[in-house]
């Protein structure tokens with residue numbers, strides 16, 4: 001199976017993408033992949049089909065930003081549509097009404113109703129300052145009523161006294177009466193799990209609904225639910241009227257496509273997510289999180305988003321041409337820096353890149369931070385336009401002037417110029433290398449292949465590489481490239497491929513259009529790392 | 541082998557009940573005669589599944605030629621049963637290889653696919669044999685995610701084996717969830733089996749250890765050990781499960797003699813991750829799929845069988861003590877395709 005949609009789509013787009021625009025053919029092919037990805041994420045078939053049709057219409061004719069790969073562009077479109085369909089974040093509970101207000105919890109067996117009832121009870125008590133009574137109507141499952149009672153004791157929320165032998169409707173009546181008499185704001189009614197095709201039990205819960213007139217009827221559903229999500233959600237909704245969904249076990253590794261199915265088929269918002277077994281593991285719903293999961297990827301999408309926001313199409317195209325011709329002046333350097341800063345600076349870009357965690361900390365260790373970018377921007381803006389487009393004219397006195405104008409030293413200015421020179425050199429070499437991009441090799445190295453790849457590439461490019469970078473030791477970037485004395489050794493651009501060299505950063509992002517990279521495969525996410533990250537997340 | 545969970549005749553009112561539900565639920569399908577064998581019960585359990593598939597396939601094949609469109613719709617029908625896009629594609633490709641462009645009837649398509657599915661399921665259809673060991677009880681460990689049906693399945697199995705004359709003991713190894721111990725105790729009463737328990741919060745390994753010692757002392761044939769539900773991506777909880785296994789091995793190195801992973805039929809493709817990770821942590825020897833009486837189709841079993849080849853021992857078709865059946869490849873496959881026995 002494919003790891004994520006980006007991988008999938010990059011395959012789909014091999015050789016199709018041409019004129020900077022998503023053609024119908026390309027989109028059709030991509031949509032097949034999207035559909036399979038959705039199905040693998042357990043989005044129900046009818047919902048997946050509708051969704052794909054909708055997205056397809058949106059995607060055809062869409063301009064592809066020069067800066068991103070067409071596959072990523074489609075992923076972004078899909079992601080946006082997913083988020084939109086999944087609904088907004090802040091769907092609170094609708095319980096402003098004459099107390100006691102009933103909240104009815106319904107769902108299949110084992111979906112997590114009782115735990116969710118307790119979580120909600122705690123949430124309403126502690127966050128909303130409500131006086132809550134919890135009532136278990138589950139006379140089916142052994143010890144279910146005791147379970148809610150015990151949970152109530154744990155979280156200090158009252159539960160209705162258990163009287164054996166009473167029917168669910170009787171218990172509900174007693175619960176609402178107590179609610180009234182004892183001044184409760186909210187009565188949470190936990191019900192027995194039931195199959196949506198179980199006529200008898202469905203009419204039982206209908207009777208409870210008619211009696212208690214809940215302001216909220218929450219369908220509790222497991223994030224692992226498969227194709228059945230539509231059937232179950234539809235049946236519950238049409239028979240008892242659902243007002244919201246609680247998606248449980250989101251701390252698991254299920255892709256959670258059921259959320260999309262249930263939202264789409266009922267029109268009801270997902271209001272909460274259950275994120276763990278503890279009673280405080282309840283969160284308001286975040287559509288972005290589920291969308292990311294369904295697509296099976298990290299923050300690639302938000303990266304694309306940022307790039308889309310910050311880069312102007314025309315700029316990117318212009319720059320791509322310059323690169324091709326080998327013309328790259330300080331003017332371009334300046335605008336690269338600006339874009340980078342707009343995107344949240346270097347470390348923020350790094351953190352968005354899958355598998356880049358290691359390099360990120362390396363960069364932090366090496367003190368390559370955004371202040372460097374700012375300083376460089378200052379230097380560049382103290383130059384005249386002519387100086388920026390013809391760096392050759394920058395003699396000693398001009399450098400002195402620029403240094404004092406930007407509040408830096410001549411050394412700083414020199415360093416920047418040296419770096420600029422290296423970038424030009426590197427660019428030429430990379431162009432000679434053809435399709436294989438620098439970043440691809442670096443990502444290969446991070447994927448566990450060791451440093452050989454990078455070294456081999458460096459050798460090919462006629463550079464040497466600091467040992468630290470290839471052997472993943474503590475300081476992979478070797479000596480601080482901004483060290484006062486050394487500056488960057490000339491002819492050793494690879495010394496600093498990820499550092500303050502904004503060009504390398506850009507090519508990694510596909511930003512600013514290194515054309516050679518554009519048709520390269522996108523960086524594969526480091527699977528092992530991803531799994532580790534997930535596990536770590538799960539622990540919290 | 542079929543006799544394993546084979547049902548005695550039902551009480552008359554119960555039969556009536558079934559007929560009623562079947563009638564109400566299955567408006568589309570002819571109501572079958574109130575059979576009392578396990579197949580009718582399974583078919584009842586899977587009735588929604590079969591209906592849906594039958595409908596889809598029926599609609600697909602009004603034009604009798606097997607063309608690309610037909611195949612695509614067929615593939616979709618299989619996906620709707622949770623078989624997953626990959627397996628669905630494989631099955632339709634198999635069909636198209638033999639019959640593409642030829643005239644084919646609805647019945648033939650179903651027969652063909654049922655045969656293909658059966659071929660996949662046949663090797664994993666195995667009987668759960670629980671025999672007392674020379675030096676102590678046969679130990680069965682029940683694992684799975686939260687709410688899958690572990691405790692209920694233990695209750696049903698305890699009932700089955702004790703009614704077969706075995707001496708069965710239960711260990712309330714879910715020391716985490718509130719009232720989980722009480723829940724198993726109720727099943728102990730229902731099945732007439734002693735339950736070893738500790739308070740909630742106790743160490744699950746220690747409980748298992750004591751339960752084994754007690755079962756051995758009381759000369760039990762089978763010891764079922766319940767566990768707390770855990771999501772398979774929670775490494776610390778999986779480590780805890782591994783620890784329970786290690787502790788059990790301290791008294792009998794060959795134990796647990798069966799480690800059953802309970803899967804909920806409602807679960808979609810995540811079942812793959814469950815089988816994968818639980819197998820690695822706890823050496824799962826077989827699967828039980830519950831809740832096949834619902835609208836979920838449980839087709840993920842087919843792709844699981846293809847990929848992991850883990851034996852499937854039993855299915856759950858209700859919440860009652862006798863709602864457990866042995867897994868039958870042919871019946872499952874045919875029922876999935878809406879075919880009669």
Ligand SMILES: Nc1nc2c(ncn2[C@@H]2O[C@H](COP(=O)(O)OP(=O)(O)O)[C@@H](O)[C@H]2O)c(=O)[nH]1
Nearest residue numbers: 109110687688689690691692830831856857858
């Ligand atoms: N309809 C139906 N419900 C089941 C089946 N097996 C278990 N359940 C129900 O699923 C819920 C969770 O079961 P439980 O045994 O407590 O799950 P555990 O958390 O894995 O121990 C309970 O309400 C059971 O009654 C089955 O085969 N069919």
Ligand SMILES: [Mg+2]
Nearest residue numbers: 690691714720
């Ligand atoms: Mg349990």
